[in-house]
Amino acid sequence: MTAVPVLRLTGITKTFGTTIANDAISIDLAPGEVLALLGENGAGKTTLMSILFGHYTPDAGTVEVDGVQLPPGKPRAAIRAGVGMVHQHFSLADNLTVLENVMTGTESLWQLKSSTGAARAKLLSIAERFGLKVDPDARVGDLSVGEQQRVEILKALYNDARILILDEPTAVLTNIEAETLFATLRVMAQSGLSLIFISHKLNEVMAAADRVVVLRGGKVVAERLTGATSKAELAELMVGRRVARPVREAAVPGPVLLQASNLDVGRRLSSINFEVRAGETLGIIGVSGNGQTTLGHLVSGLVQHSAGELQLFGEAMDRTSVRAMIEAGIGRVPEDRNAEGVIGDMAIWENAVLERLWQFSRNGLVDRGAARAFAGEIIDGFDVRGGAPDSRTRLLSGGNMQKLILGRNLQNRPRILVAAQPTRGLDEGAIAAVHTRILDARRAGTGVLLISEDLDEVISLADRIQAIVKGRLSPPVPAEQADARLLGLMMAGDWPQDGKIAHAH
Numbered sequence: 001m002t003a004v005p006v007l008r009l010t011g012i013t014k015t016f017g018t019t020i021a022n023d024a025i026s027i028d029l030a031p032g033e034v035l036a037l038l039g040e041n042g043a044g045k046t047t048l049m050s051i052l053f054g055h056y057t058p059d060a061g062t063v064e065v066d067g068v069q070l071p072p073g074k075p076r077a078a079i080r081a082g083v084g085m086v087h088q089h090f091s092l093a094d095n096l097t098v099l100e101n102v103m104t105g106t107e108s109l110w111q112l113k114s115s116t117g118a119a120r121a122k123l124l125s126i127a128e129r130f131g132l133k134v135d136p137d138a139r140v141g142d143l144s145v146g147e148q149q150r151v152e153i154l155k156a157l158y159n160d161a162r163i164l165i166l167d168e169p170t171a172v173l174t175n176i177e178a179e180t181l182f183a184t185l186r187v188m189a190q191s192g193l194s195l196i197f198i199s200h201k202l203n204e205v206m207a208a209a210d211r212v213v214v215l216r217g218g219k220v221v222a223e224r225l226t227g228a229t230s231k232a233e234l235a236e237l238m239v240g241r242r243v244a245r246p247v248r249e250a251a252v253p254g255p256v257l258l259q260a261s262n263l264d265v266g267r268r269l270s271s272i273n274f275e276v277r278a279g280e281t282l283g284i285i286g287v288s289g290n291g292q293t294t295l296g297h298l299v300s301g302l303v304q305h306s307a308g309e310l311q312l313f314g315e316a317m318d319r320t321s322v323r324a325m326i327e328a329g330i331g332r333v334p335e336d337r338n339a340e341g342v343i344g345d346m347a348i349w350e351n352a353v354l355e356r357l358w359q360f361s362r363n364g365l366v367d368r369g370a371a372r373a374f375a376g377e378i379i380d381g382f383d384v385r386g387g388a389p390d391s392r393t394r395l396l397s398g399g400n401m402q403k404l405i406l407g408r409n410l411q412n413r414p415r416i417l418v419a420a421q422p423t424r425g426l427d428e429g430a431i432a433a434v435h436t437r438i439l440d441a442r443r444a445g446t447g448v449l450l451i452s453e454d455l456d457e458v459i460s461l462a463d464r465i466q467a468i469v470k471g472r473l474s475p476p477v478p479a480e481q482a483d484a485r486l487l488g489l490m491m492a493g494d495w496p497q498d499g500k501i502a503h504a505h
């Protein structure tokens with residue numbers, strides 16, 4: 001560390017009611033340093049970064065940049081001081097060009113003429129300096145997810161950021177895109193930029209960070225140089241106990257439960273073929289926005305196929321509905337737990353029975369006693385922490401909310417489980433718990449359709465793997481033959497055919 005760090009957080013404390021989100025946190029960041037911020041869901045990482053960026057005002061503590069204290073709760077002051085943030089969910093306007101997005105908010109409303117020429121030159125200069133190839137005139141909505149992230153980073157650098165914060169930067173990237181991103185981050189650090197990235201992926205933390213700060217329960221519990229620690233130690237520090245992800249056992253699959261033949265869904269899915277067998281997990285890997293959301297919705301009964309055939313338990317399904325699929329024995333874990341999985345302001349017991357309300361109703365009235373008892377079984381059996389059956393669901397952490405959704409499905413022993421992004425944004429402890437439940441269901445004979453953007457997750461859980469690219473599915477690859485490099489190529493559209501790699505397009 002230098003005598004005067006480029007960034008210093010001192011004694012940051014923030015409470016929400018009786019909850020202490022940040023408890024006297026102090027962190028320094030050196031020029032050119034790459035710092036990883038680790039912690040369980042609810043550990044206080046987001047609150048801390050929101051205070052740093054001026055979105056929240058701390059109850060106590062200070063933020064200093066180059067030895068100068070920033071006024072609390074002033075995002076513009078943070079930006080002027082050289083702090084930039086790239087959020088996991090991008091804040092770009094799809095209908096504007098790259099240049100228009102980058103320039104948004106950088107000019108006065110009273111300015112008579114926009115300095116487009118100077119802005120274009122500055123943008124291209126930054127892009128060349130850091131190897132961030134970009135077309136200033138491209139419409140953002142036409143860019144890939146990786147290209148959009150590049151624009152978000154350029155937007156921060158255009159505002160002269162010297163401290164860059166990245167929240168889960170590889171959550172929507174392929175393995176190859178992630179490698180490219182971290183190569184770019186290393187170039188930035190070598191040029192003097194300082195970086196903080198939040199991640200749940202221990203592989204990338206070990207590969208990219210110089211130093212790791214671990215938060216637990218709103219406090220800093222450890223700091224480690226990456227060269228002097230291990231993934232196992234970091235996982236244990238995050239959750240306060242030793243964590244081991246479960247291992248998939250070899251198994252002989254049963255009969256075909258679900259089969260798609262040359263299925264189309266409008267322009268979103270094209271001539272897709274796949275099958276899910278009893279006691280087997282089929283993994284679908286792909287970069288966000290390539291049709292996997294539609295695929296999950298199709299099998300859940302939310303959308304209809306326009307061509308081809310969908311067979312469920314040997315019978316063709318011409319039309320489907322959510323209720324029909326649930327009654328047939330399909331459980332679903334939607335990819336967005338907040339938007340599609342639960343209603344936050346409803347009680348835990350209400351969300352527990354929401355998809356099967358008819359099972360808990362008599363003469364149009366809900367049997368609340370039975371519903372609360374069912375919710376209690378889920379809370380106890382799936383270790384849903386932080387609430388009782390009557391608690392508001394929005395008060396649960398992301399991991400516990402996910403265990404509630406998983407529990408309400410697996411408690412009914414589904415014949416098929418559709419698990420879309422089941423561990424997105426979860427910490428190591430919650431990931432291990434969710435993976436254990438999915439493998440338990442597979443062992444019990446459930447056919448699992450796993451849709452994920454996490455290479456490690458798909459490799460560890462799936463028996464067979466297919467990649468989805470622009471609404472098309474690759475041929476299946478046995479998990480034993482798949483590694484991160486091959487799957488990265490498949491996600492980019494290079495598919496194995498007859499033992500050779502052939503481009504999908």
